[in-house]
Amino acid sequence: MEDFTALGRAFRKHALPNPLLRCEDGDQALEYLQGYGKHPGWPQQLPAFVLLDLNLPGTDGRAVLGTLKQDPQLCSIPVIIFSTSTNVRDIEECYRLGANSYLTKPIEYATLEEKTKLLVRYWLDTAELPLMS
Template identity: 50%
Template sequence: MTHRLLIVEDSDEDFTAIQWALNRLNRALPLDRCADGDAALTWLQEASNWPSLILLDLNLPGTDGREVLGALRRDARTRTLPVVVLSTSASARDINDCYALGANSYLTKPVNFAQFTNQLRLTLDFWLEAAQLPQAPEAP
């Protein structure tokens, strides 16, 4: 199975860090990026290449990560997609809210690049190697 990631991230620097970390990990995965929540929801409605995993920033302009997560879980087509929230916030309220909305996991973005790379490695090893993922929904 060819895995694909959807990165919902407004920060060019954070998106570049994800690309660098994937490169360092020798993970040549197809990436799709949406810079805000509205674009992510539109992309998922129109996607022909379904992602295996979504990395979702919490604090996005416009429709934020919480709203995106809620919309994903209300939609039968996207309800089962694995979503990992990747945020700078370590607030207990943010963490609890995301799990209540259906996040599969919540990670705080480390400032240290080596820690970030290791965190991404562990996440991808679990979701793309160990976990059994749901099948992509059939197109409407």
């Protein structure tokens, strides 16, 4: 929760125009992404990108990533891994599973804010993303 609060603050500071949705665990993330528009209170559209932690309760981030990248409806959504792990095996596995980017979570808020600014600038202002229904 602490990570999400800091991340939300950093996204708001950099004028993220999109709603920010937090899923509590991997199962909830898959439930939302595979059944978007059906849960009251959740956005009625797919996200511009998914920021995914590897160490999620329930279904872990690797399994969520693998499922998303194998789903024809969801595979074109950019998935950015945001993890504390700097383990080379974790990084290689995520790219093998289809991650579009891998960022390590910084400890200091100022660094988190800078990474967030770059993430928003690249994925929402620079990259051409597919239209998602």
